[in-house]
Amino acid sequence: MKTAKEILEKKAFIKAEIDKKFSNSNELWGNAETKLSSIMEKYHDLPKGVHMHTDNFIFPSAAIYLTLKEVTSQGIAYEIVENAAIDHSMETGRKLAKMMGVPGMKSLFIKIWNPLTKKMFGADSGFKNVFYQNEKGEYKMDVVACPYNKYFTELGCPELTKIFCANDDRCYGNLPGIEFKRSGTLGTGADRCDFYLRKL
Numbered sequence: 001m002k003t004a005k006e007i008l009e010k011k012a013f014i015k016a017e018i019d020k021k022f023s024n025s026n027e028l029w030g031n032a033e034t035k036l037s038s039i040m041e042k043y044h045d046l047p048k049g050v051h052m053h054t055d056n057f058i059f060p061s062a063a064i065y066l067t068l069k070e071v072t073s074q075g076i077a078y079e080i081v082e083n084a085a086i087d088h089s090m091e092t093g094r095k096l097a098k099m100m101g102v103p104g105m106k107s108l109f110i111k112i113w114n115p116l117t118k119k120m121f122g123a124d125s126g127f128k129n130v131f132y133q134n135e136k137g138e139y140k141m142d143v144v145a146c147p148y149n150k151y152f153t154e155l156g157c158p159e160l161t162k163i164f165c166a167n168d169d170r171c172y173g174n175l176p177g178i179e180f181k182r183s184g185t186l187g188t189g190a191d192r193c194d195f196y197l198r199k200l
Contacts, residue, residue, distance in 0.1 A: 004034075005033055017080045018068070031067045036060055039063055040059060082163050086166075092171050121143070127145060129142065140194075141194075142195070169182065
C-alpha cells in the first residue's frame with residue numbers, strides 16, 4: 001500500500017492550484033499529508049477494490065480540502081479542488097478524443113465498458129449497479145451506491161462527490177462520434193448515476 005506522501009506526489013496538479021492562492025502552500029501540503037495518513041489508518045481494512053478508489057482519489061481529495069478549510073473559506077477550498085479536477089479531467093477528455101480517431105476505436109470504446117465497469121466500478125470496488133441489456137453500439141448502466149458518495153459523506157465533505165460526478169461529463173461528454181447522456185447523479189441528489197453511451 002502506498003504512503004500518504006507517495007499518493008500526494010501524484011496530486012501535483014492540485015498543489016499547483018494551492019500555490020496560486022497561498023504563500024505557505026508547502027506547509028499546507030504537509031498538513032494535508034498528515035491528515036491523509038490519519039484517514040488511511042482509520043480505513044486501512046477496506047477491501048482492495050475499494051482502496052483503489054479511496055486511496056487514489058477520495059481520501060487525498062478529502063484530506064486536501066479539509067486542510068484548506070482550516071485556513072480559508074469553504075468556497076475557496078472547494079474552488080481549488082474543483083479547478084484542479086476540471087483541468088485534469090478535461091485533459092483526459094482531450095486524450096480520449098484523439099484516440100477516437102483511430103479506426104475501430106469508437107466501437108471498442110463502447111465494448112470495453114461492460115468488463116471495465118464490472119472490474120473497476122462493480123461490487124468488489126464498493127459500487128452497486130443496475131446493468132441493462134444493451135444493443136450493439138451502446139452501453140447503459142446505473143450506479144445506485146457509490147464509494148465516493150459514501151466516504152466523502154463519512155469524512156464530512158459530501159459536496160466533493162459532485163466534482164467527481166462532473167468529471168465523467170468532462171471526460172466523456174465531448175468525444176467525437178460518441179454520445180454520452182446522463183440525467184442525474186448521487187452527488188447532486190438523484191437516486192442514481194445513470195450512464196448511457198452510444199456510438200453515433
